Amino acid sequence: MTILTENFTLNNGIKIPKVGFGTWEIPNGAPAYNSTKWALKAGYRHIDTALVYENEKSIGEAIKDSGIARSEIFLTTKQPAQNKSYDQALKDFDQSIKNLGVDYVDLYLIHAPWPWDLAGQRFNQENLAVWQALSEIYQSGCAKAIGVSNFDVEDLQNLLENSSVRPAVNQIMYYIGFTEPKISKFCQENDILVEAYSPLATGLMLNNPTVKEIAAKYQVTSAQLALRFVLEKGALPLPRSTQEKHIIDNAKLDFELTSTDLELLSELKDTAPKHYHNETQG
Numbered sequence: 001m002t003i004l005t006e007n008f009t010l011n012n013g014i015k016i017p018k019v020g021f022g023t024w025e026i027p028n029g030a031p032a033y034n035s036t037k038w039a040l041k042a043g044y045r046h047i048d049t050a051l052v053y054e055n056e057k058s059i060g061e062a063i064k065d066s067g068i069a070r071s072e073i074f075l076t077t078k079q080p081a082q083n084k085s086y087d088q089a090l091k092d093f094d095q096s097i098k099n100l101g102v103d104y105v106d107l108y109l110i111h112a113p114w115p116w117d118l119a120g121q122r123f124n125q126e127n128l129a130v131w132q133a134l135s136e137i138y139q140s141g142c143a144k145a146i147g148v149s150n151f152d153v154e155d156l157q158n159l160l161e162n163s164s165v166r167p168a169v170n171q172i173m174y175y176i177g178f179t180e181p182k183i184s185k186f187c188q189e190n191d192i193l194v195e196a197y198s199p200l201a202t203g204l205m206l207n208n209p210t211v212k213e214i215a216a217k218y219q220v221t222s223a224q225l226a227l228r229f230v231l232e233k234g235a236l237p238l239p240r241s242t243q244e245k246h247i248i249d250n251a252k253l254d255f256e257l258t259s260t261d262l263e264l265l266s267e268l269k270d271t272a273p274k275h276y277h278n279e280t281q282g
């Protein structure tokens with residue numbers, strides 16, 4: 001049993017593998033196909049993509065060619081943040097299903113509560129309309145679970161107070177020193193699983209001296225320490241890599257942090273202060 005065969009259970013009872021493979025910025029074609037192929041070969045059974053990553057086609061092909069049963073793979077994609085209407089959300093889902101060559105996804109997320117160029121503004125009514133579309137997709141069985149990404153507490157409350165379908169997941173930026181405490185706490189209290197995106201701060205936290213020092217003590221890499229940290233905080237890491245060696249190494253997470261080290265890491269200031277941050281999250 002490795003971490004790759006362990007699951008969290010979502011608030012609707014669906015099981016989700018504890019480590020997912022991230023695919024943002026991996027171009028469609030050979031890069032996305034090979035990275036997904038290596039991840040599946042290494043034992044990952046959870047792949048995270050999005051319509052706007054424009055790589056769903058190659059990811060779908062790699063899944064099909066792997067010979068692994070579709071039911072063994074947990075597949076997430078996301079509804080574009082730019083499209084804030086019910087009708088367009090249904091069309092977006094159809095496009096993703098077509099690109100991926102599947103007849104259902106395991107998790108479908110609203111990519112962000114606002115179009116990226118209007119980050120921080122409120123789109124409460126529009127998000128409810130999009131959420132209605134996702135709820136219908138969920139009820140049809142074409143998505144086994146639905147959730148959101150980049151939502152803050154007010155955005156989440158809007159859905160919880162105005163819809164009978166609860167989000168199962170909130171995917172947010174989360175790495176050592178940047179754990180969005182208010183949002184994380186609210187999610188925990190409301191049984192919404194936090195998925196940690198950019199768990200390595202897109203690579204920018206790997207040379208942090210304190211992280212390196214603690215990683216050396218456990219004889220692991222900075223990346224492994226960062227991913228183990230996320231898991232021990234109860235969140236689900238989504239590491240991304242295009243190198244087979246990194247893909248394999250990032251799944252070797254079967255060690256435990258002492259409570260003292262977990263506390264120390266939890267109290268660290270941002271380990272990648274130059275990384276782009278979404279200022280609307282807190």
Ligand SMILES: NC(=O)c1ccc[n+]([C@@H]2O[C@H](COP(=O)([O-])OP(=O)(O)OC[C@H]3O[C@@H](n4cnc5c(N)ncnc54)[C@H](OP(=O)(O)O)[C@@H]3O)[C@@H](O)[C@H]2O)c1
Binds near residue numbers: 021
């Ligand atoms: N919902 C959202 O709005 C959102 C936003 C951002 C990301 N995400 C999701 O979260 C995933 C991960 O976030 P991310 O793409 O920002 O990246 P990340 O996983 O934080 O970091 C990836 C970077 O770290 C490097 N890396 C990975 N493993 C390594 C290792 N063992 N040693 C050294 N370097 C290593 C990779 O380079 P190599 O390729 O050379 O290994 C790459 O440059 C995304 O792919 C996406 O699925 C979601």
